[in-house]
């Protein structure tokens with residue numbers, strides 16, 4: 227690209243960012259998803275990964291970025307500089323994301339990369355392109371307890387101008403539970419039900435060789451979980467490198483790392499002044515948000531929605 231072309235491309239990108247708005251959700255096989263994703267659904271569903279590609283799947287706000295960083299560092303033997311080669315969404319593309327052109331889609335970025343690629347998705351299990359399972363790709367699923375996940379998603383929906391307006395907190399709880407709330411713009415959250423998401427991957431984890439991790443375990447003992455990921459990926463790095471990876475992926479270090487903290491996404495899209503992407507990174511922050519009544523109502527509903535599975539979530543560590 228000539229200098230002139232580069233300049234006009236970067237102007238076009240700026241314009242595209244400025245044109246984003248709180249995109250409506252459109253159902254894809256019953257799952258509410260951002261309209262641009264729904265519109266491009268056929269090309270997403272047809273995506274064919276290579277067998278060496280790795281899928282990192284999560285419900286939004288469960289610890290995706292953290293896991294992407296750990297995996298990238300493991301694949302680069304803990305080389306911090308190598309993992310600062312580009313921001314997270316470039317190093318590890320978001321499979322289904324589509325933004326106004328010319329901002330590249332996840333599929334555009336993947337096309338330009340050589341396998342093995344670290345591919346992020348928030349799609350529920352049944353919407354993951356079947357090529358991943360046909361090619362026996364490895365997949366890591368990270369789950370976070372419902373209450374902290376909800377709190378994190380609420381703050382994210384406040385600052386991410388491509389997500390539907392979360393509305394007031396008390397209504398958001400009902401939306402997350404899939405309740406109706408007359409003041410909110412829609413009764414559901416993007417990527418659908420947390421309950422169905424965590425259950426979907428849980429039921430398939432053995433058949434599909436999915437490594438199912440918990441955010442709370444990562445907080446409790448990051449070293450143990452980094453080693454677990456390393457073994458799953460058939461990698462072997464030294465104890466010293468593991469220690470370095472644990473340090474580099476601490477909340478504090480990632481918050482300060484411009485290649486991992488999403489400061490790359492400009493203000494018209496992510497307004498970090500409303501809530502930073504790297505917000506708190508804690509287990510149990512829900513206690514600062516739920517009233518005792520809200521907590522009771524949520525727990526009673528949780529028992530019903532989760533009764534057929536026994537997924538060992540912890541809301542405190």
Ligand code: A3P
Nearest residue numbers: 287288289290291292378476477504505506507
């Ligand atoms: P909070 O909003 O509770 O702070 P995702 O990457 O899936 O969007 O998840 C974002 C959540 O993970 C945010 O939670 C963010 O702060 C937290 N997070 C990101 N990196 C982390 C890390 N290294 N350690 C702990 N939490 C982290």
